Amino acid sequence: MEAEESVAMAGVAMGHVNTGPAPLWPTFLVGQDDKPVRVILIDDDAHMQRVVAQELMADSRTLLVGQAAGVKDGRRLIKQHEFDVMLVDVNLNDGQGYTLIEFMKFQRPSAEAIMFSVMESDEQVLRAFEVGATGYLVKHSWFGSYPQAVLQVANGGAYITPHLARRLIQKFDARKASPSHVEEHVTSESRLLSEREKEVLRMVANGYTSAEIAVRLEISTMTVNSHIKNIYRKLHVRTRAQAVQFASLRRLF
Structure with missing residues (x-):
């Protein structure tokens, strides 16, 4: 309850306005006005946490239900809240986000996980996918959209940045040659x-x-x-x- 209240208060403090879903959003997709995709956010960077929270709360298709800053609080969040997608940073103040993805997959196997970081090394990306993530975002990227990533994985897709997609294509072309x-x-x-x-x-x-x-x-x-x-x-x-x-x-x- 406290986490939900803090989320709501943060939204008011930052002047968030729910702008509604994007036009032509099909009714057969997950993420509608009456039943948005529920999200928990785990990041120890207070500024980045506010930025991501603002994006999520500005879209009526996504609903931020809780936030945490570390592995310990993240575990409690996973246990306490019903959610569909978890957004989690790679490096947290008391550990790494990979352990939370593994914990989430055990506690809530139907939920999806998206990892994000200031870096986009192949090693980090591959490890994220190996432990069960279905998306990877880079902080401060012009091409990243947190609501879009959440909606995509919630509807059965995967989400990666354009730069990562380009590298995968280049590797594919190298193997083909x-x-x-x-x-x-x-x-x-x-x-x-x-x-x-x-x-x-x-x-x-x-x-x-x-x-x-x-x-x-x-x-x-x-x-x-x-x-x-x-x-x-x-x-x-x-x-x-x-x-x-x-x-x-x-x-x-």
């Missing part, structure tokens, strides 16, 4: 997924939600989610981001 890529393509790994599963995974990699994939492939959302579960099982991964990363590195689609 390598003489060994033809041999890699015909390994048994490339036959792990069916053609339909590869098609679904390509759409997941492009940021489409399960509902959008269902519309494009003219199948039910339940069937799409079934394909995604099969992809997880075959690739031995737990999240969409991990599946996309695994498949990209091994050229499975």
Whole structure:
């Protein structure tokens, strides 16, 4: 209750105005006026915490339900609040955000996690995805949008910055140019997924939600989610981001 009150008071103090959802926001997507995506925010940088909170509270599709500054308070926040997405910094005043993502996945497996940091090293990004994050943002980036990231992962997608996407493309191009890529393509790994599963995974990699994939492939959302579960099982991964990363590195689609 105290956390919720502090969030509300902070919103008033900073003069936040709820500007409402973006135009043409489809009703079939998660994040509507009457049922916004619930978010908890964990960052030990007080200024950055206010900035992110302001963005989230200015969008009626997202609802900030609690804030914390460290691992200890973050654990309590995860236990006490019902939420859909956690935004967490890499480095906190009493530990690292990775441990909170792992804790969240154990306590609330249906929730999504987005990690953010002042840096964007490949090592940090990969570790974030390995522990279960479905998004990675860079602080102070002109291209970062916290509400958009929250909405994207809440609707079954993944969120990465344009710079990170560019680096992944460059790595993909480098592998494609390598003489060994033809041999890699015909390994048994490339036959792990069916053609339909590869098609679904390509759409997941492009940021489409399960509902959008269902519309494009003219199948039910339940069937799409079934394909995604099969992809997880075959690739031995737990999240969409991990599946996309695994498949990209091994050229499975």
